[in-house]
Amino acid sequence: MPVLAPGTTLAAAYDFVIVGGGAAGCVLANRLSASPDVSVLLIEAGPDHRGRDEIVDAARWDRLLGGELDYAYRSTPTPQTADRPIDMPRGRVLGGSSSINAMLWYRGNRADYDAWEAAGAEGWGYDSLLPYFRRSEDKPGGDPAFRGVGGPMRIRTTEDVHPIATALIDAAASLGHPVIDDANAASNEGAVWADFNAVTIADGTLERWSTARGYLEPVLDRANLSVLVDSRVLAIELDGARAVGVRHTVDGMTVSTRASEGVVLAAGAIDSPRLLELSGIGAPEVLASAGIPVRHALAGVGENFQDHPLVLGMNFRARSPLGPPRGNGGGSMLNWRSSLAEAGPDLHTVVAHGSRGDAALHAAHDLGGDDVFAIVPGLMRSRSVGHVHVRSADPDAAPDVQPNYLLDERDFAAMLEAVRDVHELLASAPYREITSGPIVPAANLGARELGDFVRRNVGTFFHCSGTTRIGTDEGAVVGPDLAVRGLDGLWVVDASVMPSIPTCNTQAPTIAIAERAADLIGVATGALGDAA
Numbered sequence: 412m413p414v415l416a417p418g419t420t421l422a423a424a425y426d427f428v429i430v431g432g433g434a435a436g437c438v439l440a441n442r443l444s445a446s447p448d449v450s451v452l453l454i455e456a457g458p459d460h461r462g463r464d465e466i467v468d469a470a471r472w473d474r475l476l477g478g479e480l481d482y483a484y485r486s487t488p489t490p491q492t493a494d495r496p497i498d499m500p501r502g503r504v505l506g507g508s509s510s511i512n513a514m515l516w517y518r519g520n521r522a523d524y525d526a527w528e529a530a531g532a533e534g535w536g537y538d539s540l541l542p543y544f545r546r547s548e549d550k551p552g553g554d555p556a557f558r559g560v561g562g563p564m565r566i567r568t569t570e571d572v573h574p575i576a577t578a579l580i581d582a583a584a585s586l587g588h589p590v591i592d593d594a595n596a597a598s599n600e601g602a603v604w605a606d607f608n609a610v611t612i613a614d615g616t617l618e619r620w621s622t623a624r625g626y627l628e629p630v631l632d633r634a635n636l637s638v639l640v641d642s643r644v645l646a647i648e649l650d651g652a653r654a655v656g657v658r659h660t661v662d663g664m665t666v667s668t669r670a671s672e673g674v675v676l677a678a679g680a681i682d683s684p685r686l687l688e689l690s691g692i693g694a695p696e697v698l699a700s701a702g703i704p705v706r707h708a709l710a711g712v713g714e715n716f717q718d719h720p721l722v723l724g725m726n727f728r729a730r731s732p733l734g735p736p737r738g739n740g741g742g743s744m745l746n747w748r749s750s751l752a753e754a755g756p757d758l759h760t761v762v763a764h765g766s767r768g769d770a771a772l773h774a775a776h777d778l779g780g781d782d783v784f785a786i787v788p789g790l791m792r793s794r795s796v797g798h799v800h801v802r803s804a805d806p807d808a809a810p811d812v813q814p815n816y817l818l819d820e821r822d823f824a825a826m827l828e829a830v831r832d833v834h835e836l837l838a839s840a841p842y843r844e845i846t847s848g849p850i851v852p853a854a855n856l857g858a859r860e861l862g863d864f865v866r867r868n869v870g871t872f873f874h875c876s877g878t879t880r881i882g883t884d885e886g887a888v889v890g891p892d893l894a895v896r897g898l899d900g901l902w903v904v905d906a907s908v909m910p911s912i913p914t915c916n917t918q919a920p921t922i923a924i925a926e927r928a929a930d931l932i933g934v935a936t937g938a939l940g941d942a943a
């Protein structure tokens with residue numbers, strides 16, 4: 412069935428209603444509708460992704476931020492981030508954030524997932540997830556023990572390499588970091604050419620490959636799958652302790668659609684807990700302060716918000732103009748440890764074509780010209796934990812998004828180390844050959860000035876997660892089967908279920924979670940039928 416336009420007749424009921432057509436939602440729509448006997452409705456708040464050149468243009472992905480396909484959330488300021496609200500983009504379009512993200516395809520390492528299992532997420536360790544990572548991807552030429560071929564997500568490295576990206580690999584090697592072939596195989600420590608969810612087109616440039624392209628487009632002709640765009644879910648409808656459908660907008664009106672097997676929430680780490688709270692599912696004190704009657708008390712909803720902080724303002728000038736951006740504007744990455752006490756790489760950096768930093772940084776420094784590039788270091792084992800909560804019963808009211816970046820002093824210390832290490836990379840021979848040095852920050856800042864720079868320039872690596880975490884303890888929101896604890900017919904399947912943030916970008920893990928979730932839900936409800 413083609414994508415439904417607003418106003419098109421909807422059925423009154425489906426077996427499953429999936430809320431959110433993002434990274435996870437498109438996976439679920441594909442897998443849950445694999446059996447023709449199961450009817451599935453996917454509801455997406457944003458528009459159709461097709462026909463929008465700005466989405467597929469990999470090199471200019473950052474131009475999507477703050478535009479019409481971005482929810483453009485902002486964090487609640489804290490002293491640790493110099494009292495600045497931080498932009499928190501999220502995709503509002505089919506494919507969700509996979510349609511606006513930087514396309515790095517990176518799954519971290521075994522320890523990230525084994526920690527989930529050890530914390531009570533039974534069945535979510537690396538050995539259980541590895542088949543789903545492999546099933547999700549089409550990565551030619553990888554080690555088959557780790558990499559998949561023929562899956563929906565096309566994964567490529569960039570063939571059109573820029574010297575600023577090559578220099579990162581050479582600089583890292585010159586300082587003694589390992590150079591590895593594949594960060595998604597046995598070890599992720601060292602310098603490496605990054606994988607992207609993208610296809611290479613004729614002239615060697617990359618074109619984005621979102622979950623909407625990989626999972627949804629190929630199955631849009633299934634008669635048992637309906638996709639509704641430009642329709643926002645306002646609440647989950649409950650009958651006692653059972654989710655029976657959703658209330659959502661269609662063409663300016665509010666309608667209800669029933670789900671006989673249940674509702675699968677895949678609205679992402681900000682909007683999934685928000686929708687639970689708007690539906691009266693959450694911590695009683697949070698709901699009371701927002702004026703929402705409690706339908707189901709669940710203390711952990713919206714807690715355990717985790718993200719990776721980065722430093723956005725490290726800008727350098729090349730000795731000659733860079734020309735047009737290639738790859739995703741970068742192409743290489745380095746994963747390393749802030750201290751030998753870390754069990755694995757906790758720092759990560761990428762190269763970015765063009766200047767990076769907020770308006771204040773651009774006002775204070777000359778960051779213009781075609782010769783400017785940035786190195787963006789991030790902390791991948793962040794220990795600060797925040798929350799996201801509704802502030803009122805009004806679905807249009809902005810939520811309180813509180814990442815608490817740098818609240819844990821260990822995160823602050825690691826970010827200082829990351830900035831110093833980037834300066835060391837840029838002082839090495841491979842970068843000295845092509846750069847005339849830093850624009851900002853200066854390489855010789857004292858500890859106090861450097862700390863100030865970090866607080867003023869910390870931002871998000873865009874990896875919001877953890878706000879409806881898996882577990883069996885009081886603070887867990889979903890059980891290992893991803894069903895909301897204490898309710899029937901309601902699951903959460905997206906980045907919010909991660910018990911702790913893995914030391915990598917979060918799209919590949921979210922897709923693997925959704926792949927496994929579809930099997931779990933399909934088997935639990937009998938929905939997969941012959942497709943199981």
Ligand SMILES: Cc1cc2nc3c(=O)[nH]c(=O)nc-3n(C[C@H](O)[C@H](O)[C@H](O)COP(=O)(O)OP(=O)(O)OC[C@H]3O[C@@H](n4cnc5c(N)ncnc54)[C@H](O)[C@@H]3O)c2cc1C
Binds near residue numbers: 435436512905
């Ligand atoms: C700018 C940016 C850059 C990033 N870069 C990378 C990267 O390079 N590599 C990487 O691995 N990860 C990256 N990420 C993170 C990655 O994209 C996310 O972790 C991943 O997409 C999360 O998937 P999800 O399904 O949880 O949420 P999303 O993909 O965000 O999908 C949620 C969907 O739900 C919809 N929705 C929300 N509320 C409602 C509602 N009420 N009704 C109906 N629909 C609703 C949204 O419109 C959206 O389509 C980036 C993210 C951003 C924003």
